[in-house]
Amino acid sequence: MANPTERAIFLQAIDEDDLDDRVAYLDSACGDDRELRASVEALLLAHQQPAALLDHPIGGDRSRPSMPVDIGQETVQHIGMQIGPYKLMEQIGEGGFGLVFVAEQSQPVRRRVAFKIVKPGLGSKEVIARFEAERQAVAMMNHPNIAQVFDAGVTTDHRPYFAMELVRGLAITDFCDKQQMNVRERLSLMVDVCSAVHHAHQKGVIHRDIKPSNVMVTLHDGKPVAKVIDFGVAKAIGEKLTEKTIYTRFYAMIGTPLYMSPEQAEMSGLDIDTRSDIYSLGVLLYEVLAGTTPFDRGRMDSVGYDELRRIIRDEEPPRPSTRLSTLDHALSTVADSRRVDPGRLASTLRGDLDWIVMKSLEKDRSRRYDSAASLADDIRRYLGGESIIARPPSAVYQFQKFARRHRVAIATAALVGLSMVLGTAASLWQMSEAIKERNGKDAALREAMSAKVEAIAAKHEVERFAENLTEANVLVASGQTHADAGRWDEASRDYNAAVAIQSTYFLPRVQRAQLYARIRLWPEAASDYEIALDAGASTSQPQWWGVPSLFLYTGHDDAFTRVANQYRKQLAQEQQTDDPKWLTLRGLVVSDLADQSVDYWALSELAQGWLALPPPGPPPGFDAPPGRGPGGPPPDRTLDGRPRESLPREMCEYIAALAYLRAEKYDAAIDLLIRLQSDPRWPAKYVVQAPLALAHHYAGDRQQAEHALDLSRQWIGDVLDEILELPQQPAATPWFDLVEALQVHDEASRVIRGAPSSLGPKIDQIREVSLGLIAGPSDGQPN
Numbered sequence: 001m002a003n004p005t006e007r008a009i010f011l012q013a014i015d016e017d018d019l020d021d022r023v024a025y026l027d028s029a030c031g032d033d034r035e036l037r038a039s040v041e042a043l044l045l046a047h048q049q050p051a052a053l054l055d056h057p058i059g060g061d062r063s064r065p066s067m068p069v070d071i072g073q074e075t076v077q078h079i080g081m082q083i084g085p086y087k088l089m090e091q092i093g094e095g096g097f098g099l100v101f102v103a104e105q106s107q108p109v110r111r112r113v114a115f116k117i118v119k120p121g122l123g124s125k126e127v128i129a130r131f132e133a134e135r136q137a138v139a140m141m142n143h144p145n146i147a148q149v150f151d152a153g154v155t156t157d158h159r160p161y162f163a164m165e166l167v168r169g170l171a172i173t174d175f176c177d178k179q180q181m182n183v184r185e186r187l188s189l190m191v192d193v194c195s196a197v198h199h200a201h202q203k204g205v206i207h208r209d210i211k212p213s214n215v216m217v218t219l220h221d222g223k224p225v226a227k228v229i230d231f232g233v234a235k236a237i238g239e240k241l242t243e244k245t246i247y248t249r250f251y252a253m254i255g256t257p258l259y260m261s262p263e264q265a266e267m268s269g270l271d272i273d274t275r276s277d278i279y280s281l282g283v284l285l286y287e288v289l290a291g292t293t294p295f296d297r298g299r300m301d302s303v304g305y306d307e308l309r310r311i312i313r314d315e316e317p318p319r320p321s322t323r324l325s326t327l328d329h330a331l332s333t334v335a336d337s338r339r340v341d342p343g344r345l346a347s348t349l350r351g352d353l354d355w356i357v358m359k360s361l362e363k364d365r366s367r368r369y370d371s372a373a374s375l376a377d378d379i380r381r382y383l384g385g386e387s388i389i390a391r392p393p394s395a396v397y398q399f400q401k402f403a404r405r406h407r408v409a410i411a412t413a414a415l416v417g418l419s420m421v422l423g424t425a426a427s428l429w430q431m432s433e434a435i436k437e438r439n440g441k442d443a444a445l446r447e448a449m450s451a452k453v454e455a456i457a458a459k460h461e462v463e464r465f466a467e468n469l470t471e472a473n474v475l476v477a478s479g480q481t482h483a484d485a486g487r488w489d490e491a492s493r494d495y496n497a498a499v500a501i502q503s504t505y506f507l508p509r510v511q512r513a514q515l516y517a518r519i520r521l522w523p524e525a526a527s528d529y530e531i532a533l534d535a536g537a538s539t540s541q542p543q544w545w546g547v548p549s550l551f552l553y554t555g556h557d558d559a560f561t562r563v564a565n566q567y568r569k570q571l572a573q574e575q576q577t578d579d580p581k582w583l584t585l586r587g588l589v590v591s592d593l594a595d596q597s598v599d600y601w602a603l604s605e606l607a608q609g610w611l612a613l614p615p616p617g618p619p620p621g622f623d624a625p626p627g628r629g630p631g632g633p634p635p636d637r638t639l640d641g642r643p644r645e646s647l648p649r650e651m652c653e654y655i656a657a658l659a660y661l662r663a664e665k666y667d668a669a670i671d672l673l674i675r676l677q678s679d680p681r682w683p684a685k686y687v688v689q690a691p692l693a694l695a696h697h698y699a700g701d702r703q704q705a706e707h708a709l710d711l712s713r714q715w716i717g718d719v720l721d722e723i724l725e726l727p728q729q730p731a732a733t734p735w736f737d738l739v740e741a742l743q744v745h746d747e748a749s750r751v752i753r754g755a756p757s758s759l760g761p762k763i764d765q766i767r768e769v770s771l772g773l774i775a776g777p778s779d780g781q782p783n
Contacts, residue, residue, distance in 0.1 A: 145196035169218030194376035210280035282360025291334035546736020604663035
């Protein structure tokens, strides 16, 4: 058990004798982490395998085993099930006792809803009571920022369910980062969340589990709208949410540790009230602003149960602006997602926002905001430039706020004062002129000497640059010689030295990227290509063939978009010539992530027209030797004398098939790809099956899509096995054929099966072998 949290939760769980106590503890400790929950339950089942424990199960109820069987193995098939007017389409979530599906409602209106139902086999009174409490809690709400309940009922196997508004969005932290919302936009979104929580409090309901995954954000007409969901552990204030008994176990800690209040972690006789949600809102606000939780997530995951509670109860978290200083390299990422410089982010949070967050996180709940509405009001005051209530107002503080609200009046007063100062200074200026004139010659002499020194330094700098450029070119040529001879470590050493000498010169980067690509160090190659792109390298050269697929496969989506835009412009300029640019077209159709202005239909028509062109060669009646004579250009030259791309017919048809796929001409794509997969003349036919699987999938043929995807994995796997057996053997096809095959195969796996490619372990093995190829005595590791 490498994960300390998994070990701590397992050891605590086996001490819980009663099944319901154990289930409640696992709900609290694991939260939404389904993989962690499955791992702990598997350990508990393995712990109970001996016959003595199976014959005499632990716990108060001797009629059932200590832990239920893994819910994922239940025989009930939910997908496609019809429950009343609802047909379950796909599962989108799972909690401690409930499953959540997308369901199609047929009457009285047709719409898609979120359908929550108790898991099969969890029919205890406490589970049913908690489920009905959640259903009642959400049904009581009527707020635009809380998911709405539409219907409720009980299935034929006596499992309660309810249908509610389907929220298609992201967790609030993920949404803010993806949209790169600035600090003010994030604060405005938090005001809506506070309003929703305040509405729940007014309805007599405490959420008790406010965290990013329970605050979803979606776009309505381009405007972000927050939705508070999952009242599964909600608590009523002063009235019952259900007639059934809900008993919170004596040692059950309700909520998610990173976001729970000290009184939740304390589990004392102190009752939980609405101020517990204020604390959780403070943690959420902290993470939305600073990009991390008050307490380090890694530390909280590694400590034991009692230490976890002690940290929440006793330790004071740092202020958000202070916490940013501990993020190290992650700080630039956090700042970029908020569209602000890293240095300015801390100064933005320092002061008012620090005080607002820290008032929400007070250990003593009597010192927190008295309601979610009060927290929202203080955020609005900050946004409006008004004084906040989160700290005692000092005279200096009040003046700062006054100055921000009355800039014009204060600026006018300052100008009047400045005029008076300038009037006084004018008389003093005349006195200083004589002194300045006396020192003028000395100053001019010093400036002349300084200019001479700067000119000499600039000359030396130019000379050093020229020397470094010459030395870098020599190293690049040497590295190319070593690479051609298969001496990868020496080639890497020379390229590394050239890059170190001229880090802003793109040629060494491109040459080293080609080396990395040839020996399958693809992340390093992509990084060098991106730096070369930033340095102004031309993407029209053959060295850039296949780089778009490399960017996609290694996650450099921004770099891919930039190259795709350049390829689109190149294609628009040259598509009327007699030289089809197949590899440029390939870079545009390798994925559907290109610039939205790309017209895939037009590209497919262009490919179809190119396929109809005669193969390159001398025109009819041309009898002169190749490359000579007045009858026309040689086979490898265009009409204007430029080098012509020379590709096998099979590769051209494959690129055309990709263009058909992206243009949604699935039948045409399938016809070409099926013909290519059996062509023995083409060594790179392993690239065919993944796009064929996508075409079958989008055409609605699920069986053929699965079959083609399996063949793709098998064929690409065979190529990877050959590389592992003979890592230094030259490849039969260009390096980018394999990269593109892996990238499209991964896309097909995610689209068809909802999971990434399973070829990762082999890729990792090849990477280790490749690193060994360049690890020589001089340490040729990538840098």
